[in-house]
Amino acid sequence: MKSCDVVTFGEAMAMFIADHPGELHQVEHFTRALAGAETNVSIGLARLGYKMRWISKVGNDPFGTFIIESLRKEGVDVDMVLTDDRHPTGFQLKSKAESGDPQVHYFRKGSAASMLSADDVDPASFTSARHLHLTGIPLAVSASMRELAFEALRIMKQAGRTVSFDVNLRPPLWNSQAEMIEVVNSLACQADWVLPGIGEGKLLTGRSEPRDIAGFYLEQGVKLVAVKLGPEGAYYRTPTEEGFVEGFRVRAVDTVGAGDGFAVGLISGLLEGLTVRDAVRRGNAIGALAVTAAGDSEGLPTRPQLEAFISASCIHP
Template identity: 55%
Template sequence: MATSHFPGPEILTFGEAMAMFVADTSGELAEVECFHRRIAGADTNVAIGLARLGFRVGWLSRVGEDGFGTFIRHTLEAEGIDCRHLYTDPEHPTGLVFKERALGGADPNVTYFRQGSAASHLTTGDAKDVDFTALRHLHATGIPPALSPSARELSLHVVEQARAVGASVSFDPNLRPSLWSSEADMRTTLNALAARADWVLPGLAEGRFLTGHDSPEAIADFYLERGSQAVIIKLGREGSYFRGCLGGQQESFTLPGVTVDAVIDTVGAGDAFAVGVISALLDGRPPREAVRRGNLIGSLAVQVVGDMEGLPSRESLATLENERPVR
């Protein structure tokens, strides 16, 4: 669908989307014969979640000139995402990922084929046509800067451009140690990006690794002292922790997680949490309601197979929030 004559997106996300093949049966990938095709990518999970909630979301990336790239483009456009900044790279392939079917709520093993992918060749030039003045919000993760030096330059560039026009910025570290040359490089780069974000959303283990602090309070203070407005830390089944100053009021609290009957697939839960927090803050909701929404949408994600299949529409979310009011 042509989008160049429509207003630019109010939310921009960027990174790498991959074609994902999920095993139909449990067991090691070597023994699996049949897979279902889906798309994968932390950044696209958030983009899809926000689009389903009615926001005008744009996606900046590259895919290969291949069937997998076409599949990703069609899937994102079907979700209502503005793909005017999704470029087709004729020289490099779309990344692939294969995921095992885990049992009993365990984290599934995944195997990536993304080295030298189209998205790893992103550059600052890919953002030259972005209308940053139209942005309300930019969501960034720690994955694009891990892909290549040029993708790292793009990450810093778009964050600075969004800040310059007054758009809010959220940052989820999404640690991928295997993509980095060293842990020190990963830590330095991601902390620099986090310091440029208004809202930082690490998991507890991520926060401990990046800051060297153990407690949620100390992790949050690390980023608040460097300029962030709020830090929301994912605590897994225990819920999440908020510390920051939004709307002129300093707050610090923990909200318990939402109990689910059965955990099916944990991949994408953190992205779903980000969808909840970001959407609520952009809706003008107070921090406690934003964290509660994050916990709620995160709980939906773990109850289905696939990274983004559990993300709700605005209507279904409203029903769930009415059933589970913030206390």
């Protein structure tokens, strides 16, 4: 098994973005793109020069081929992606929002990715990486993906690797809010770096302030909590330090993918040995760039683009 820097897994979908604003049932023309939190992170890290591995299942259909080819073009290792002849690749429709979050409608029930299980994945696919990135989405998609998430975490922690977890709550995919909170927190408390949004943190912990939300996870042994505050920036806390890092001012085109961009910046910064504060600042920068394009990953920068954006900004550490 060839080595890589970061490994992740999850469900990718073909995405059709409305070319014009309006209700989805009224839209006649769409532009195809790629969707998936874990694929966004994979593309973002690959563009920064990291060796990325993405694990999943896709259907034996044009959408599945599109996903594999798109990631391969970005330099992401897709050798561990399986093809399922019986189940289709999921897809989604997304509105063109004039302000706020776009409307998204999913067609993913019974998808090939939802059939992915721990039995499908060689443990070496994980341990040959330096770092594992997880999100809360596979925990909600199916029981088998949930089992794989906990197994991947166990394997990597046992091997002494670091694990990041972006909670990425998807309430409609869960049987109940109580189940969602219990399962997501169970995994979060075993991760090294936890990345909730402020609204997610309030729901998961019952605490309202970023410092207290972070404290909830630090009390369970988490090493770093970064609470995303949207355009305002992010708050971070470790057992020995804490702080707030202001966000970057940009014109938002599509807010989807901002959290994934933040994860790209934080993970890459920490793996490169940046201070926590500087890693969070990079996360804010990439999160800001992510919202400047209509697709979920189209705004994610290359390293020269990132450096130019930060240099041009009037915000200082």
